[in-house]
Amino acid sequence: MTDSLAALPDATKGARVLEVRLRIGALASVVVDSLEFCWPIATEGTPLEGARMVVKTIPVVLHCARCDADVELEGVQSFRCPRCDEPSNDLRQGRELEIESFEIDDGPAMTKETRDVVGEMA
Amino acid sequence: MTTRIVELRRGILKKNDELARGLRERYAAGGVLVLNLVSSPGTGKTAFLERTLRDLRTSGWRVAALVGDLETDNDARRLAASGAPVRQINTHGICHLDAEMIDRHLNGWEGVELGGLDYLFIENVGNLVCPSSYDLGEGIRVALLSVTEGEDKPLKYPTLFNSADAAVITKMDIAEAVDFDRELALKNINEIRPGIRIFETSAKTGEGMGEWLAYLSEARGRKEV
Numbered sequence: 143m144t145d146s147l148a149a150l151p152d153a154t155k156g157a158r159v160l161e162v163r164l165r166i167g168a169l170a171s172v173v174v175d176s177l178e179f180c181w182p183i184a185t186e187g188t189p190l191e192g193a194r195m196v197v198k199t200i201p202v203v204l205h206c207a208r209c210d211a212d213v214e215l216e217g218v219q220s221f222r223c224p225r226c227d228e229p230s231n232d233l234r235q236g237r238e239l240e241i242e243s244f245e246i247d248d249g250p251a252m253t254k255e256t257r258d259v260v261g262e263m264a
Numbered sequence: 265m266t267t268r269i270v271e272l273r274r275g276i277l278k279k280n281d282e283l284a285r286g287l288r289e290r291y292a293a294g295g296v297l298v299l300n301l302v303s304s305p306g307t308g309k310t311a312f313l314e315r316t317l318r319d320l321r322t323s324g325w326r327v328a329a330l331v332g333d334l335e336t337d338n339d340a341r342r343l344a345a346s347g348a349p350v351r352q353i354n355t356h357g358i359c360h361l362d363a364e365m366i367d368r369h370l371n372g373w374e375g376v377e378l379g380g381l382d383y384l385f386i387e388n389v390g391n392l393v394c395p396s397s398y399d400l401g402e403g404i405r406v407a408l409l410s411v412t413e414g415e416d417k418p419l420k421y422p423t424l425f426n427s428a429d430a431a432v433i434t435k436m437d438i439a440e441a442v443d444f445d446r447e448l449a450l451k452n453i454n455e456i457r458p459g460i461r462i463f464e465t466s467a468k469t470g471e472g473m474g475e476w477l478a479y480l481s482e483a484r485g486r487k488e489v
Contacts, residue, residue: 229458
């Protein structure tokens with residue numbers, strides 16, 4: 143994941159990352175507790191060090207042919223339509239393992255003093 | 265402090281997925297059907313594959329295998345006894361195979377060209393979790409389960425079973441001795457992957473192998489690889 147930072151646009155290079163938002167599907171084989179445990183260790187010494195990790199869990203969505211609708215499953219123990227009980231292999235969502243976004247800090251904050259100076263100059 | 269949000273929407277396994285796409289194109293160009301065998305350690309992947317390689321070779325098919333393990337080339341030596349070309353991939357601690365490892369081991373595999381094969385089998389590292397996230401460009405993913413493992417294994421590892429194209433139950437010759445509940449196992453597999461083809465096999469007695477080989481033959485025809 144720290145490699146994925148390379149995909150950030152050039153303009154953001156060198157910026158401090160405050161938060162990383164992840165989308166993790168219920169079928170992604172990722173244990174969020176383990177990820178949270180590893181996070182400080184894996185990010186140490188990288189531009190992600192100190193960043194918060196926020197996980198959004200994405201439930202499984204199947205397409206039910208009988209209902210002709212996308213239906214959300216509560217768990218991953220039965221791949222049937224919760225409305226009509228029809229089995230379905232048409233998975234529409236739930237395998238995600240993605241970085242959704244980064245929140246970055248572009249640089250040193252303008253202090254009140256700086257703002258005052260800028261204001262006077264203007 | 266000036267903060268902003270940078271939208272990325274990038275898959276964490278994007279690099280693997282891109283490599284897998286390249287592999288899939290290579291397999292198609294070579295006209296080879298690739299199968300990725302995934303199970304727990306001890307299910308009997310190697311015994312099942314030994315038998316499969318031997319039976320396919322007897323029928324005149326050109327087959328080869330890549331076999332992943334953390335350490336040792338014991339499995340490769342066992343499989344090579346079938347007469348098929350076999351190459352060991354040692355992951356040295358990594359619990360799954362990824363597309364880069366496959367790519368690297370296909371390159372420079374002496375005497376083996378994808379274009380000269382009908383089937384390539386990839387025996388994954390024994391693990392039911394991580395291999396399910398790594399696409400190897402395979403045409404068919406096979407989840408294996410032995411009669412000694414408990415009928416609820418598919419419910420415990422839904423990610424793998426849900427991503428499989430076929431399921432193989434191994435060690436059927438000892439099913440009775442271990443009180444294997446066949447109906448329950450079939451029901452659980454179907455609950456996670458409705459309608460999946462299931463083969464009940466024994467590498468020892470040859471039970472179910474005919475049906476499995478017929479499936480492999482059909483799959484080659486169907487995929488028109």
